[in-house]
Amino acid sequence: MVGIVVVSHSAKIAEGICELAAQMAAPGQKLIAAGGMNDGDTGTDAFKIQAAIEAANTGDGVLVMVDLGSAVLSAELAVDMLDDEIKGRVTIADAPILEGTVAATVDASIGQSLVSVVAAAEGARELRKR
């Protein structure tokens, strides 16, 4: 299964999104929160994201969901720091973080490929609430 990493400036947001998405995940689905800084401050930490990606990888690739601004830069830096063998199987989605994570989790949980899981996450951009 494709693993999923949720990157937010807030640890609580990242954990909360994972908590909700886990309700819709198959057993064994990797869903890892990488929010906030190590000292508890708000922010994003490339090392923490890197470790989360490594933990989420079971061989089928990893989707990284990000929130605002520098979360993207930290995630890109984290991907750059990965070993080459994992690097090619990691994608940072351009998608709303909550809706995208939920859609991606359901897709990943039925064993879809990384390309499909990324498309599910990015498809959440089209969602109208009403």
Place this chain on the structure above:
Amino acid sequence: MTKIEVVLINSAGLHARPAAQFVQKAAGFSSKVTIYFGGKTADAKSILAIMGLGLGQGSKIELTADGPDEGECLVALKALVDGNFGES
């Protein structure tokens, strides 16, 4: 195309876990599956589309399936709903 009507009897309706189970079941078939409710439609293989319908307990939905395995697909989805999504 085959069409059936089902009533959601489980307490949560088609949200979160039951919705995901529904998508996972539908995704196992090649037929296109559509849910009709209250004048809205949703692709049954899209979790966000299904959750957007706001289906609670007692909602009566219409399901259509179109494809080579449409009959089997609707039987499986109806069994999931009638079986309360495994809720006790």
